[in-house]
Amino acid sequence: MSERASFDIRRMPGFVAIALATFLVLYAPIVTLVIYSFNAGMSVALWEGFSWRWYEAAMHNQQIQDAAVRSVIVASFASVFATVLATMAALGTTRVRPFRGQTTIYALINQPLMVPEIVTGVALLIVFATVKQATGYSGLGYLILAHTAFCIPFAYLPIRARLEGLDRSLETAAADLYATPWRAFRRVTLPLMMPGIVAGAMLAFVISLDDVVITEFVKSAGQDTLPTYMLGQLRRAVTPEINAISTVLLFISVAIVSAFFVLNRKKA
Amino acid sequence: MTESEISIRVSGVTKTFGEGASAFHALSDVSVDIRKNEFFTLLGPSGCGKTTLLRLIAGFDHPTSGRIELDGEDISQLAPFQRPVNTVFQSYALFPHMTVAQNIGFGLEMLDRPKAEVAATVAQMLSLVRMEALADRRTDQISGGQQQRVALARALAPHPKVLLLDEPLSALDYKLRKDMQIELKRLQSETGITFVFVTHDQEEALTMSDRIAVMNQGTILQIGSPREIYDRPEQRFVADFIGDSNFLEAELLTGGASGRLRLGSGHEIEASVPEGMTAPRRVSVSIRPEHAALTSGAEDAALTGTLKEIVYFGTDTHYHVALGSGGSFIVRRQNSRGVTETLEPGAAVGISLGPRSVQVLRD
Numbered sequence: 001m002s003e004r005a006s007f008d009i010r011r012m013p014g015f016v017a018i019a020l021a022t023f024l025v026l027y028a029p030i031v032t033l034v035i036y037s038f039n040a041g042m043s044v045a046l047w048e049g050f051s052w053r054w055y056e057a058a059m060h061n062q063q064i065q066d067a068a069v070r071s072v073i074v075a076s077f078a079s080v081f082a083t084v085l086a087t088m089a090a091l092g093t094t095r096v097r098p099f100r101g102q103t104t105i106y107a108l109i110n111q112p113l114m115v116p117e118i119v120t121g122v123a124l125l126i127v128f129a130t131v132k133q134a135t136g137y138s139g140l141g142y143l144i145l146a147h148t149a150f151c152i153p154f155a156y157l158p159i160r161a162r163l164e165g166l167d168r169s170l171e172t173a174a175a176d177l178y179a180t181p182w183r184a185f186r187r188v189t190l191p192l193m194m195p196g197i198v199a200g201a202m203l204a205f206v207i208s209l210d211d212v213v214i215t216e217f218v219k220s221a222g223q224d225t226l227p228t229y230m231l232g233q234l235r236r237a238v239t240p241e242i243n244a245i246s247t248v249l250l251f252i253s254v255a256i257v258s259a260f261f262v263l264n265r266k267k268a
Numbered sequence: 269m270t271e272s273e274i275s276i277r278v279s280g281v282t283k284t285f286g287e288g289a290s291a292f293h294a295l296s297d298v299s300v301d302i303r304k305n306e307f308f309t310l311l312g313p314s315g316c317g318k319t320t321l322l323r324l325i326a327g328f329d330h331p332t333s334g335r336i337e338l339d340g341e342d343i344s345q346l347a348p349f350q351r352p353v354n355t356v357f358q359s360y361a362l363f364p365h366m367t368v369a370q371n372i373g374f375g376l377e378m379l380d381r382p383k384a385e386v387a388a389t390v391a392q393m394l395s396l397v398r399m400e401a402l403a404d405r406r407t408d409q410i411s412g413g414q415q416q417r418v419a420l421a422r423a424l425a426p427h428p429k430v431l432l433l434d435e436p437l438s439a440l441d442y443k444l445r446k447d448m449q450i451e452l453k454r455l456q457s458e459t460g461i462t463f464v465f466v467t468h469d470q471e472e473a474l475t476m477s478d479r480i481a482v483m484n485q486g487t488i489l490q491i492g493s494p495r496e497i498y499d500r501p502e503q504r505f506v507a508d509f510i511g512d513s514n515f516l517e518a519e520l521l522t523g524g525a526s527g528r529l530r531l532g533s534g535h536e537i538e539a540s541v542p543e544g545m546t547a548p549r550r551v552s553v554s555i556r557p558e559h560a561a562l563t564s565g566a567e568d569a570a571l572t573g574t575l576k577e578i579v580y581f582g583t584d585t586h587y588h589v590a591l592g593s594g595g596s597f598i599v600r601r602q603n604s605r606g607v608t609e610t611l612e613p614g615a616a617v618g619i620s621l622g623p624r625s626v627q628v629l630r631d
Contacts, residue, residue, distance in 0.1 A: 172328055173361040175348040177375035178426065184349075187374075191365045 030250070037243035044238055054244040064245060067229040071209055074140060074225060078147030079155070079204035085148070086155035086200055087193075094163045110157075112150040120150065121217035128218060138220045146218045147208040154207050155200035158264060162196025199263045202256045210253065271340065275430055275462040276302040276325060281334030283320055294320040296486045297334070302430075302464060303478075307456050309465045311473040312483035313509070318466045321483075322432050325464065326355050338429060349378070354423035355432040358439070360415045362407040368418050369394065369403040375426035393421040396455065413444045420455065430462045437472065449476055470510045474498065482506045499556075502542045504629050507554035514555045514597050520628060523547040529626060532593035535570045539626035552629045557600035559625035562587055562617050569618025571597060575611055585609075589617060 009015060037055070041048030058064050089109050093102065112120065128142045170192070174184035212227045219228060226249060230242055283295040295317045302308045310318040323329045325336060327348035336344045343351055354375065362371050372393050376386045394400045397417040402410055407418065416436060423431055433452075437445045453476055456463045467473055473480050474494040481491045482505070489503050501507035504515065519530040520539075523546050529539040539553060563569050576596070577588040580603075587599040599619060611617070 167359070167361065169357055169359055169361040170363060172348070173355070173357060173363070174374070174378075176326060176328075176353075176355045177422070178349045178378040179374075180349055180378075183378060187378075188363060 033243050034247050034250070036240055037247045039240045039243075042239055044240055044243060054240040055248075058241050058244045058248075061241070063224070063229060064226070067224045067226045070140065070223065071225040071227070074143045074147055074215075075205050075208040077144045078151050078208045079201050081144070081148040082151035082204045083155045083159075083197060083201040086152050086159055086204075087197055089152070089156055090159040090163050090193075090196075094160060110153040113153050117150075117213040120146075121214045124214065125217040132220075140223065142218050142220070143215060143223065143225075146214050147211065150211070150214060151204035151208050155204040158199040158203065158260075159193065159196040162193050162199075166192055195263050199260045202260045202263075206253050206256050206260075209249070273303050274301050274337075275304040275306070275339065276300075276464070277337040277340075278302075278321070278325075279335055279337070281321070281324065281331045281336060283317075283324060283329065284332045293486050295324075295331075298486070298488055299334075300481055300488055300491060302462060304462055305460050307453070307463045307465065307476060307478045309467060309473045309477040309480045310483055311467055311470065311480050311510075313468055316483040317486040318468075318483050319434055320486075322355075322434055322464065322466050325430070326353055326432050327351050352426075352429045353432060354426060354428040354430075355434065356419050356423045356436045358434045358436065360419040360436075362415055362418055362422070364407055367404050367406060368399060368410065371407060371418055372421045372425050374422065379426060389425050393425045396424070396458070397421045397451075413440060413448070416440060416448060417451075420452075424455065424459060424461065427459070428461060430464060433463060433465045435466055435468070437467075438469075445472075452476060474510070482509065484509075499624075500540055500627055501554055502627075502630050504552060504554070504631055507627070507629065512557050512598065512600075514557060514560070515629075516553050516555065516595065516597075518551055518553050518626075518628075520545070520547045520549050520551045527628070529553065529628065531570060532591070532595075533571050537570055537621060537626055538623055539628050540624065541628045542630050545628065545630070552631070554627045554629055555597075555621065555625055557586065557598045558584075558602070559622055560597070560599045561601070561620050561622075562589075562599050562611070563620045564617070567618075568620060570621045571619040573597065573617060573619070575613050575615045575617050577613055578609065578611065587611070587617075589619060 036044050036047070038050050038052070039047055040051035040053065093105060093109075107114075124142075124146050128146075132138055132142075166189070170188055171184055174188040175181070179187060210227060211225075212231060215225050215228050216231070219225070224232065226245065230245060233242055278298055278300045281295055281298045282293070285292045285294055298317070298321060310321060312318050320329065324331050324344075327343070327346055327350070331344055334344075335342050338351070338353070363374065366374070369390050373386045373390045376389055381389075390403075391400075394403055397420055399414065399417055399421065402414060407415060410418070416439075419436070436452075437448050440448060449472060452463070452465075465473075465476065474497075477494055479491060479493055480497050481488045482497060483489065484505050490497060490501065490506050492500070497506065498511055501510065501513070507513040507515070517532060518539075520541065521528040521530055521536070523541055525541065525543075526538050527541040527545075527547060528536055529551075530536050541547075545551075562575075571589075571591055571593070573589040573591040575587060576590050577586075579586040579588070582603070584600050584602050587601065589597045589599065591597050597619060
């Protein structure tokens with residue numbers, strides 16, 4: 001064998017041990033949670049045999065049903081709105097000549113990634129309280145609006161990446177072949193950026209589905225989403241029912257994020 | 269050339285990128301008339317402005333000043349989709365989300381032609397470029413040469429008045445390029461469309477074009493048939509860029525279409541002189557290596573010198589001669605079997621020049 005040409009971290013002492021410990025800390029709790037969701041007993045720490053009972057209980061729990069439906073409604077609207085806005089933002093920041101303040105625009109679009117969620121939550125609470133008082137409206141609109149706002153950067157990043165990888169000469173060719181700017185966009189640019197848009201929407205959906213902090217501040221009475229309902233339950237008795245809901249949420253998220261990676265891997 | 273024979277007229281076109289001190293003049297006061305049904309080539313090194321001129325004709329850029337006419341109509345300010353002009357891109361720019369047939373039909377579809385007409389034209393184009401069997405393939409599932417033909421068919425399908433080709437053969441290997449050169453000539457004569465072809469390859473330009481415009485540094489130096497450009501280059505750059513050339517200093521004695529010239533050796537000879545050049549004056553002349561021949565004696569030789577080197581090239585042989593009057597000169601001789609080399613380096617040789625072999629340059 002020839003001498004190693006470059007630094008290889010796998011040869012460093014303790015590499016294997018550190019890697020194993022990291023995976024253990026990351027996944028052991030999740031695996032435990034999933035296992036105990038099938039516990040026949042009342043405990044989340046004492047195994048009493050396999051059973052689907054907590055899944056059945058969760059399915060028949062009216063509060064959980066309501067929270068789940070609410071979560072899906074908010075996530076659907078928020079991800080669609082965020083994706084539309086993010087698509088427009090991506091077009092506006094890549095399909096134009098470089099302009100002054102472009103970096104500032106990037107920073108503003110990605111603001112939710114930088115501002116602590118708790119700060120946004122408090123700020124929205126104050127603003128929405130005023131609006132609620134003035135209008136009397138207290139529906140899901142506030143949650144949808146708030147979720148749309150923090151989902152935008154998650155939708156924006158994959159869409160922009162896709163657009164930047166797109167060969168500009170294709171749009172030139174469309175214009176050369178008698179396509180008006182709108183038709184060139186409809187027939188060439190939009191279909192080619194579609195994988196980015198779908199990926200962005202999926203990411204936004206998962207992020208919205210998962211949110212606790214901002215939802216907790218913004219929701220009105222009786223507007224629990226699945227995560228805030230779970231949080232509320234944990235303050236009282238903890239039963240494997242929580243494990244069951246968590247497991248379902250986990251699988252939905254993993255499925256969507258996997259689909260996101262598969263879509264993103266498709267070359268431009 | 270009468271007005272009705274002109275397809276594209278470029279008059280006084282200047283294109284400047286950037287402003288102030290950093291401004292770059294891609295084209296400076298370029299004028300050219302391109303005839304209908306002509307295979308016209310813009311030839312020059314990279315950065316000479318040939319692609320910029322093509323983009324101005326296509327409408328991807330607009331001239332800083334000057335105008336571009338198509339069939340007598342000013343099109344300088346029209347958007348690309350408003351011009352009956354199509355382009356074959358260097359990168360082909362095929363739509364990756366469409367099949368071969370959909371790519372070819374795209375232009376007609378954008379012109380809102382009836383579906384039946386689109387289908388009929390696509391079928392016709394597929395057979396024109398011999399791609400019938402691959403109509404339903406995606407464009408990333410076909411070879412580079414096939415992509416090239418699809419790009420051609422796509423640009424020809426709407427039957428444009430002018431087809432622009434931006435170095436379309438540069439990505440192909442040598443053999444394929446040769447085939448495509450013949451194919452392009454065939455397509456041009458079969459469709460009767462004006463072709464404006466951009467290349468930096470002099471051989472491609474010479475073999476395919478009806479006329480060539482040689483460009484350098486944003487200007488057109490000379491326009492003419494391949495034979496005129498090769499045999500009668502009027503500027504040093506043209507003589508140097510296309511083929512090989514010997515350059516000599518000489519004294520122009522009388523002007524006119526064929527003037528008299530005194531070479532450094534004192535020999536007087538007839539030469540072709542660019543229009544409008546007055547005599548007497550000091551000039552540079554260009555002589556193609558194959559337009560000169562070696563003579564053993566010095567009697568009727570135009571130039572004399574010492575043979576320095578003999579380089580064998582297979583099809584021909586190059587003789588490098590150090591001239592008695594200073595400078596060096598290359599003579600090219602076609603090889604044939606049964607002729608043995610009698611000359612050796614160091615021999616005193618004469619160089620005879622044919623009657624129309626000396627071209628006076630403007631610079």
